[in-house]
Amino acid sequence: MATATQPNSPEKKDDTVEAPGTPAASGNVVIPDTNAAVALPTHSPAAAVDPDDLVDTQKTPTLMEKVQEFRARHEMWEMALFFFGGFIYDVVSLSRIDDTLTLVQSFAYLLILTGLLLLEQRFPEGTEPPRLLSKVWRWREEAVHFLFGSLLSVFMLLLFKATSGFTPYLFVVGLFALLVANELPRFRQVGPVIRVVLLSLCVTLYFACLLPVVIGRMGFWVFLLAVTLGSANVFGLMRLIQRWRPDVEFLIRNVAIPGFGVQAALLVLYLLGVIPPLPVAVQFADIYHKVERVSPGVYQLSSVDDSVWFKPWTWFGPDFAMQPGDKPYYFFRIFAPKGFAPYKVRVRWYYDHPDKGWTTYGNGFMANVSSNGTDGGYRYYATTSNLKPGAWRVVLETEDGHEIHRINFSVAPDARTEPRQYKLEYSTLKELKPLSQEDYEKTRKSAAVKPGEPSKPTGGTTPAPAPTPGSVGTEPGETAPTAEGTAQ
Structure with missing residues (x-):
C-alpha cells in the first residue's frame, strides 16, 4: 500500500506554540528549558479568553459564618459578657434562700450541667454530635460557663449574706476566683477535671442550702448529709461515664480525684469554720x-x-x-x-x-x-x-x-x-x-387614717403622743426578749 504525503511537510504536526523570544528548533540543537510555554485552548487557536475567567472568585459568607468570625475576633469580650451576664442576672433576681423558684431554677441548672458533661464524654471533640442537638451543639461551651457562673454567683451571694469576719470571707473570695477561672481559656483546655470540680462543688452547696430549709434545722450533721449527696453525684458520674470510656485510669484521674477531693475539702473547711452557716x-x-x-x-x-x-x-x-x-x-x-x-x-x-x-x-x-x-x-x-x-x-x-x-x-x-x-x-x-x-x-x-376615710386636718389639732419609753408589748410572729445579754 502506498501512502501519499505532502512534499516538504513533516510526518507529525506539532500543535504547541512556542513562547515569544524562543528560537526555533533546528537540527539537533537542544533548547534550554528556561522559559515556560503558554498553553492555549486546542479547540480554536483564535478563540478569545474571558477576563473574568482569570480572576479567582470567593464564596459569599453566610450570616452564621460572619457571626462565628466576629466571635473569634472578640473572644475575650464574649467571655466577659457571659460571665457578668450570669452574675448580674442573679444579683437582680436572687431572692430569699427559701424561695421556691430559686431552688427549682438552681436544680434545673444542675441537671442541665450534668447532662452536658455526660454528653461531652459520650460525643468527644471530632465526633458527630447527637442529632437533636446538632443545631445548638456549637453553643454548649457558652451554656456550660453561663450556668456555672450563675450557680456560683448564687451561692456566693447567699454565703456573703450569712458570713462575717476574715476567715469565712476567704471561702467567698475562693468562689469568686472560681468564677473568674471559669472564663479563662486555659482552664477550658484542661478538660473535664475543672468541670467535675465545679459540678461537685455546686451540687454540695445546693444541698447545703436546700436541706436546712426542708428539714428546718442546721448543724454539722445537716452539712454532712449535703456532702454525702454530693459524693453520691460524683459516684453516679463515674458509673455513667464508664459505659462509654471503660478506662479506669481516666476515671480516677479526671472524675474520682477532683470530685471526691472537693467533698473532702468542703468537710474540712466547715469544721474549721471557714464555710459560714446556712440558712441564717x-x-x-x-x-x-x-x-x-x-x-x-x-x-x-x-x-x-x-x-x-x-x-x-x-x-x-x-x-x-x-x-x-x-x-x-x-x-x-x-x-x-x-x-x-x-x-x-x-x-x-x-x-x-x-x-x-x-x-x-x-x-x-x-x-x-x-x-x-x-x-x-x-x-x-x-x-x-x-x-x-x-x-x-x-x-x-x-x-x-x-x-x-x-x-x-x-x-x-x-x-x-x-x-x-x-x-x-x-x-x-x-x-x-x-x-x-x-x-x-x-x-x-x-396608719392612723383608716382606708376609705379622708385624713383629718392637722391644723388646730393635738399631735399624736410619742411612744412611751419602757412600755413592752408583743407582736404576732415576734416575742419580746426574755433578758438582756450580759457578759460579766
Missing part, C-alpha cells in the same frame, strides 16, 4: 446607747453622735461616747426560713486589752431565737456593763461556734457637760433598717 443571716446590726421597746413590734434605738459638722477633726471620733453608767447595746435582726425550728445564737464581747490583746468576757450571752419567716427576721439585743475606753468587738455566732456576724467599735470618754442630744431611730417589723424619727412619725400618721 443577719439582716441588720449596730451599736446603740439605749434600746427600748416602746410599742408592740417597735424598738426605739438611741445613739449619741459626738461629731460636729463644722469641725472636721471630730468626724472620725469614737463610735461610742461613754459617760458614767453607759452600756453599749448590740441590736440585731436575724433571718431564718419559715418553719425553721427555734435555735440558739451566742453574743460574745471582746476587748482589745493593751497587754493581753483581744480578750473575751465569760462565755457570752446565749439567746433563744425563733423564726417568724418574715423578710425582716427576728430582732434581739444584748448588752454589757463592763465598759472601758478602747477598741471593742461584738461577735454573733451559732451554738456550735460558727460566726454569723461581727462589728467593731471604739469607746472614748465623753467630756461634754451639756445635756446629751440623742439621735432616735425606730425599728419596725416590716422595715429592715431603722427609720428616722421623722419617717416613723409619718408612718404612724398614715
